[in-house]
Amino acid sequence: MARDAPVVAPLVLDPLSARLAEAAGFPAVYLGGGTLGYVKTSTEANLSLTQMAHAALEIRAACATPLILDGQCGWGDPMHVRNTVSIIEAVGAAAVEIEDQLMPKRAHHHIGIEHLIPTELMVEKIKVAIHTRRDPDFVLVGRTNACRTDNLDEALRRAEAYKRGGADVLLLLPKSPEEAIAIGERIEGPLFYMMLGGVGSIGMPIAELAKYGYKIVVDALTPFFAREKALRLCYEALAGERVDPTVGADFSEETRHVHQTIDLSSLLEIERRTVER
Numbered sequence: 001m002a003r004d005a006p007v008v009a010p011l012v013l014d015p016l017s018a019r020l021a022e023a024a025g026f027p028a029v030y031l032g033g034g035t036l037g038y039v040k041t042s043t044e045a046n047l048s049l050t051q052m053a054h055a056a057l058e059i060r061a062a063c064a065t066p067l068i069l070d071g072q073c074g075w076g077d078p079m080h081v082r083n084t085v086s087i088i089e090a091v092g093a094a095a096v097e098i099e100d101q102l103m104p105k106r107a108h109h110h111i112g113i114e115h116l117i118p119t120e121l122m123v124e125k126i127k128v129a130i131h132t133r134r135d136p137d138f139v140l141v142g143r144t145n146a147c148r149t150d151n152l153d154e155a156l157r158r159a160e161a162y163k164r165g166g167a168d169v170l171l172l173l174p175k176s177p178e179e180a181i182a183i184g185e186r187i188e189g190p191l192f193y194m195m196l197g198g199v200g201s202i203g204m205p206i207a208e209l210a211k212y213g214y215k216i217v218v219d220a221l222t223p224f225f226a227r228e229k230a231l232r233l234c235y236e237a238l239a240g241e242r243v244d245p246t247v248g249a250d251f252s253e254e255t256r257h258v259h260q261t262i263d264l265s266s267l268l269e270i271e272r273r274t275v276e277r
Contacts, residue, residue: 001139001190006210006217011035011224014055015062019261021223022065028094028216029063031056033070034110035224045105049075049084057091066094068141068218073103077121078128085132085140095139095216097171097192098125100146100158114145119158123165130166141192141216142167147175156187163188169216177203184212195219 001007009028012018013036021029036055037044056069069088074081081098088096100122102115109115122142129140142162146155152174159170171192174180180202184191191214195201198219202209206217234244243249259265 001215004210005207006193006214008206008217008219009068010219011221012059012063013039013224013227015058016258016261017223017227018059018063018065018067022063023261026065028066028068029059030068030218030220031059031070031093032220032224033072035221038224038228043107043110044072045107045109047072049087053087053091056088056093060092067092068095068097068139068216069093071096071098073101073105073117074098074125074129076103078124081125081128082132085129089133089135089138093138095141095169096129097141097143098129099143099171100162112148114149116144116146116149119161122158123161126162126165126167139168140166141169141171143171143173143192145173147173147179152179152182156183159187180209180214181212184209184214187213189213190215192216192218196221198222 007028008026009030010021010026011032012021012029013031018029031052033044033047033052036052037047040047040051052069052071056067059067071084071088074084076084085096100116100119101109102117106113106115122144126140126142133140142159142165144155144158144162146158155172159172163170169190169192170187171194172183173194173196174183180193191212193202193209193214193216195218198221199206209217230246234246237244247254
């Protein structure tokens, strides 16, 4: 957060993807509820705090890179938010994103129909979250979806209230590059930019976002869709008795990459010193 350039964090869904992102050089990673809900085939609306916390715990056990966790709507009212923040901080996340949709969340969110709670209630959630955290460096991201339900003015009004309530970073989900610039020009950051269409959807180099107060940039979808497509094509090829289009018929190179990613050599060394002497 202290750097001039934005922190770029890709979506990860498990320890292996977190290790791969870490190896690629990313300074942070992002565990998204929307995509984990897809993986569970039940949508984010049915994900529990326990499921998200367990996924975060497994990622943190395998990867030292700071983790930003999608805290959805805090899993309840302000009283529930205290428990949510305590658990998320305890599993080792560096930041949590909390949005202003109602609970329980609805699957209609995935087709662009949002249900916002009153601004005042969201501010109380933020105040409780800030009061609950033990580490002052644990970052609270206050998110509003009002750009989609209402307009930019309403989103800015809400974001300003969330900042006054104590949010460290603001996420407004602009609908276009022009709106992203307008947000940066009209409200004091730090700001959080969430890519929902890959790098090409930003409309400018990531470094340029820094001029408008964006300190965190997350790609919340591309890694998931890349994984989903690769698996779908793999199963279709296997069902048709064809060679997989992604890895081909020779798995030796990918086996080497996997062994390197999981650090198999260090596990083998422990066994050589103990049970395989």
